[in-house]
Amino acid sequence: MAKWWISEMAKKVAAECLQLHGGYGYMEEYEIARRFRDIPVAAIYAGTTEIMKGIIAKEILK
Numbered sequence: 001m002a003k004w005w006i007s008e009m010a011k012k013v014a015a016e017c018l019q020l021h022g023g024y025g026y027m028e029e030y031e032i033a034r035r036f037r038d039i040p041v042a043a044i045y046a047g048t049t050e051i052m053k054g055i056i057a058k059e060i061l062k
């Protein structure tokens with residue numbers, strides 16, 4: 001549950017931060033551009049968000 005929540009929240013926060021920076025946020029000179037690009041992989045490796053949901057659903061239905 002924590003991996004799902006934190007991964008998806010990190011994606012939302014990174015997107016908000018990029019938006020806050022405006023056009024600069026999209027440029028490689030600003031670190032947020034890399035963060036925005038790198039953070040979504042957390043919802044893929046070590047079990048995707050969708051797989052996390054499947055595991056949680058199975059636990060709830062036990």
Ligand SMILES: Cc1cc2nc3c(=O)[nH]c(=O)nc-3n(C[C@H](O)[C@H](O)[C@H](O)COP(=O)(O)OP(=O)(O)OC[C@H]3O[C@@H](n4cnc5c(N)ncnc54)[C@H](O)[C@@H]3O)c2cc1C
Nearest residue numbers: 040041042043044045046047048049050051052053054055
């Ligand atoms: C940077 C990085 C590091 C990695 N390191 C390792 C590592 O050290 N060791 C290791 O073993 N693997 C590693 N992986 C592989 C990683 O675990 C897989 O990428 C991950 O399990 C997703 O598998 P996939 O890429 O084949 O995507 P797919 O399984 O093809 O998934 C594609 C999409 O379909 C969805 N999906 C797939 N199956 C279902 C389902 N049953 N129900 C609902 N949705 C589904 C997924 O959620 C995803 O959105 C790494 C991947 C990355 C990107």
